[in-house]
Amino acid sequence: MSRRNAFIPEAIEDYLQQHALREPELLAELRRQTAEMPQANMQICAEQGQLMALLVALMGARRCIEVGVFTGYSSLAVALVLPADGHLLACDVSEEWTNIARGYWQRAGVGDKIDLKLGPAADTLQQAIDAGQSGRYDFAFIDADKGGYASYYELVLTLLRPGGLVAVDNTLWSGRVADAGKNDDSTLAIRAFNDRLHADQRVDLSLLPIGDGLTLARKR
Numbered sequence: 001m002s003r004r005n006a007f008i009p010e011a012i013e014d015y016l017q018q019h020a021l022r023e024p025e026l027l028a029e030l031r032r033q034t035a036e037m038p039q040a041n042m043q044i045c046a047e048q049g050q051l052m053a054l055l056v057a058l059m060g061a062r063r064c065i066e067v068g069v070f071t072g073y074s075s076l077a078v079a080l081v082l083p084a085d086g087h088l089l090a091c092d093v094s095e096e097w098t099n100i101a102r103g104y105w106q107r108a109g110v111g112d113k114i115d116l117k118l119g120p121a122a123d124t125l126q127q128a129i130d131a132g133q134s135g136r137y138d139f140a141f142i143d144a145d146k147g148g149y150a151s152y153y154e155l156v157l158t159l160l161r162p163g164g165l166v167a168v169d170n171t172l173w174s175g176r177v178a179d180a181g182k183n184d185d186s187t188l189a190i191r192a193f194n195d196r197l198h199a200d201q202r203v204d205l206s207l208l209p210i211g212d213g214l215t216l217a218r219k220r
Contacts, residue, residue: 068144072101172213
């Protein structure tokens with residue numbers, strides 16, 4: 001199966017999954033398939049997908065954004081709780097990985113809710129802004145190249161309505177953000193991004209130790 005939570009003991013995570021996780025079989029199947037791929041660590045853990053789906057449902061979200069689709073686990077988790085007229089703008093650059101995602105979206109009956117755009121996400125998001133979509137989205141999830149996080153965040157924040165929520169993955173980066181000896185480009189980018197959000201008075205903020213670290217920012 002795919003990756004575990006990086007910040008809690010294995011026994012506690014086992015208990016959590018036995019008593020809190022309600023993963024639909026199709027999501028579990030996708031998780032198992034992705035776990036066989038060399039890039040499996042790019043997939044979010046099941047409890048994170050469940051949390052995001054719960055947040056989307058609680059918000060009554062209808063219009064969502066995803067930056068970084070991979071094989072489609074997070075987009076499927078979100079699309080499954082969208083209303084019949086819900087819409088998810090999904091941004092990725094890989095046709096190979098998103099072909100897997102498309103198959104599961106269709107099997108789940110949510111393919112018509114997801115508009116997949118292949119190409120640089122910053123371009124796709126800017127095009128949405130240019131088309132007059134600013135302030136029209138309810139929820140966004142960012143899980144892509146770490147050096148692009150700051151740009152994606154600014155574009156997504158423009159597209160979100162007041163009260164909208166952006167979730168950002170990997171913001172604890174397996175603990176490397178707190179290790180002064182780790183200074184690779186991705187770690188430095190995430191540290192800078194975390195500092196930026198901590199100072200951003202345009203949002204209400206919470207950073208959760210779930211998965212590889214999940215930041216939630218509500219647009220004021």
